[in-house]
Amino acid sequence: MENNRPNKVPITRLTKFFDDIDFDLEIGFGREYMEGDLNMIVVLYSVDIEKTDTDDVYKEVNSQDIRFFPPIELQVNLEIVPGDNQTYNANGTLRFRDYGNMTFNVYQKQLEEKQCEIKYGDYIGYRVKEDSMKFWTVVNDGKIFSDNEHTVFGYKGATRTVECTTVDPNEFEGI
Amino acid sequence: MGIPKNFLKNLNLKPASRNHERRMELWQEGMDASGTFVPKGVLYEDMDRDFIKLIEEELVISVEGKEVPVFFLTMQRWAEFARTWKFTDKDRNVQMPFITIVRNPDIQFGTNPVTQYTIPQKRRFDYMKVPNYDGDTVGYDVYRIPQPIGVNLTYQVRFFCYRMREINKFNKIIMQAFQSRQKYIKCNGHYFPVVLESIGDESTIDQFEQKRFYVQNFEMQLQGYIMDEEEYEVTPAIKRVVTLFETEPNIIPSRNQTDNLNPEPELEEYNIELLWEPEIGFSSGVIGKTNSFIIDQSALLTTYTLNNARECLEISEGCASVTPVISVSIDDGATFSAVTLPFQILPGYVIEATVEPIDATLDASVTYRGYINVI
Numbered sequence: 256m257e258n259n260r261p262n263k264v265p266i267t268r269l270t271k272f273f274d275d276i277d278f279d280l281e282i283g284f285g286r287e288y289m290e291g292d293l294n295m296i297v298v299l300y301s302v303d304i305e306k307t308d309t310d311d312v313y314k315e316v317n318s319q320d321i322r323f324f325p326p327i328e329l330q331v332n333l334e335i336v337p338g339d340n341q342t343y344n345a346n347g348t349l350r351f352r353d354y355g356n357m358t359f360n361v362y363q364k365q366l367e368e369k370q371c372e373i374k375y376g377d378y379i380g381y382r383v384k385e386d387s388m389k390f391w392t393v394v395n396d397g398k399i400f401s402d403n404e405h406t407v408f409g410y411k412g413a414t415r416t417v418e419c420t421t422v423d424p425n426e427f428e429g430i
Numbered sequence: 431m432g433i434p435k436n437f438l439k440n441l442n443l444k445p446a447s448r449n450h451e452r453r454m455e456l457w458q459e460g461m462d463a464s465g466t467f468v469p470k471g472v473l474y475e476d477m478d479r480d481f482i483k484l485i486e487e488e489l490v491i492s493v494e495g496k497e498v499p500v501f502f503l504t505m506q507r508w509a510e511f512a513r514t515w516k517f518t519d520k521d522r523n524v525q526m527p528f529i530t531i532v533r534n535p536d537i538q539f540g541t542n543p544v545t546q547y548t549i550p551q552k553r554r555f556d557y558m559k560v561p562n563y564d565g566d567t568v569g570y571d572v573y574r575i576p577q578p579i580g581v582n583l584t585y586q587v588r589f590f591c592y593r594m595r596e597i598n599k600f601n602k603i604i605m606q607a608f609q610s611r612q613k614y615i616k617c618n619g620h621y622f623p624v625v626l627e628s629i630g631d632e633s634t635i636d637q638f639e640q641k642r643f644y645v646q647n648f649e650m651q652l653q654g655y656i657m658d659e660e661e662y663e664v665t666p667a668i669k670r671v672v673t674l675f676e677t678e679p680n681i682i683p684s685r686n687q688t689d690n691l692n693p694e695p696e697l698e699e700y701n702i703e704l705l706w707e708p709e710i711g712f713s714s715g716v717i718g719k720t721n722s723f724i725i726d727q728s729a730l731l732t733t734y735t736l737n738n739a740r741e742c743l744e745i746s747e748g749c750a751s752v753t754p755v756i757s758v759s760i761d762d763g764a765t766f767s768a769v770t771l772p773f774q775i776l777p778g779y780v781i782e783a784t785v786e787p788i789d790a791t792l793d794a795s796v797t798y799r800g801y802i803n804v805i
Contacts, residue, residue: 310595313594315594343590344588348530349501349530351523351524353523394638420639420641421641424519425592426592
């Protein structure tokens with residue numbers, strides 16, 4: 256269990272050759288690449304749980320009843336895997352082919368600067384064509400990012416990997 | 431003021447038919463459906479059509495003010511697209527909620543006890559006698575039909591949605607409709623039960639990192655029967671024939687008519703006696719000619735009698751020649767030719783005979799008898 260303390264304690268590991276300044280520098284390089292060079296933008300529709308009027312029993316809502324915070328653009332490094340060619344019925348009828356899952360990496364620093372948080376169930380929009388935006392929902396918000404993969408030389412977590420799966424327009428269709 | 435007890439709120443002005451009256455009503459419905467005197471045939475397509483109608487019209491569900499579409503799905507891909515394209519999103523995927531109907535291709539023999547194996551060999555039964563009139567005759571055509579073949583059609587009705595509320599709503603509709611386990615559909619005038627066999631769940635809730643939705647599967651069995659109109663038989667039965675007779679007031683009765691209404695008229699006899707007189711030097715055993723006689727009536731000679739003359743019908747010992755022999759001349763006696771009885775004579779004929787007198791000293795004669803007729 257993570258113990259959040261009111262006072263901050265500096266991280267001193269790797270202190271002989273890596274510190275907070277180096278960490279920020281590395282982050283700066285990475286963000287320059289991700290946000291400057293790649294500039295792949297997703298839109299975060301973070302659901303306002305308090306204002307969304309849900310069903311009393313099941314806490315379900317229709318797509319037009321979802322209330323969300325102002326959408327925020329995030330510059331990320333993303334991957335969309337090919338979707339499966341599937342059928343709704345087991346006997347091979349009623350085929351559907353949707354987008355595959357989306358996985359994107361985002362710097363925590365960017366989220367902090369934009370004062371937003373990605374949580375389980377939020378919706379992510381990605382403009383697949385000039386006139387079309389596709390929506391995914393967050394199935395893994397990547398809030399735990401202190402593993403080796405998401406830290407800079409094991410110093411501190413820098414990036415978050417967020418996994419999303421597609422949503423039907425019946426569930427969410429943006430603005 | 432309260433409503434008094436036993437107060438009827440609704441009066442049943444047209445009570446439903448029962449027993450025989452209801453059976454006749456069903457029969458009439460069958461005739462109305464086909465527009466003929468025989469029940470309309472039922473095939474698999476008809477049953478599929480009316481099952482879809484049952485789901486679309488009677489078990490209809492609306493979500494957010496929109497009627498949930500129903501798709502009857504077969505194997506053809508383009509047909510599937512043709513049915514669903516109106517309900518797809520911009521990615522051409524069908525939007526939930528929706529209902530799919532898939533019929534199991536393997537149709538089984540029916541389990542409805544009404545139409546189980548009772549009559550072998552496709553025997554046909556008289557169904558109805560239909561009067562007909564072809565302009566000349568009035569008759570009946572007998573319509574014969576075989577016993578229907580009971581079949582069971584199994585349908586998988588699946589309801590797809592994202593919300594528990596929607597699945598509750600559809601499930602409630604199904605439960606209320608199949609409260610008595612079965613619901614009847616009327617297919618071409620025939621009533622078939624649809625039995626709710628089972629309710630299953632195929633939801634994809636366990637797909638944690640994939641698209642998730644609810645799927646509820648209702649397996650229904652339509653216990654129907656097939657009646658192929660090609661197997662109906664129409665055979666002609668009784669015909670009433672109108673026969674007309676043309677009659678005349680004066681009828682000449684035929685000679686052999688013996689009925690009491692037209693008694694045989696009395697015949698007028700006609701006799702001819704041909705005489706031979708003794709001649710000098712004529713001896714017995716010699717044949718002599720009689721006198722000639724000119725006929726003055728049309729008559730049919732049938733018999734003869736002899737007087738003092740021998741009768742030899744064929745040549746034998748004691749009969750040197752055949753006597754008497756009648757000869758007729760039609761050329762005023764120039765030539766004669768022998769004839770045999772019966773013989774028709776006409777006025778103007780000359781007739782004579784040859785006889786063999788028994789006693790050559792006495793007269794001999796042969797009398798031919800017959801009756802006058804008109805030719």
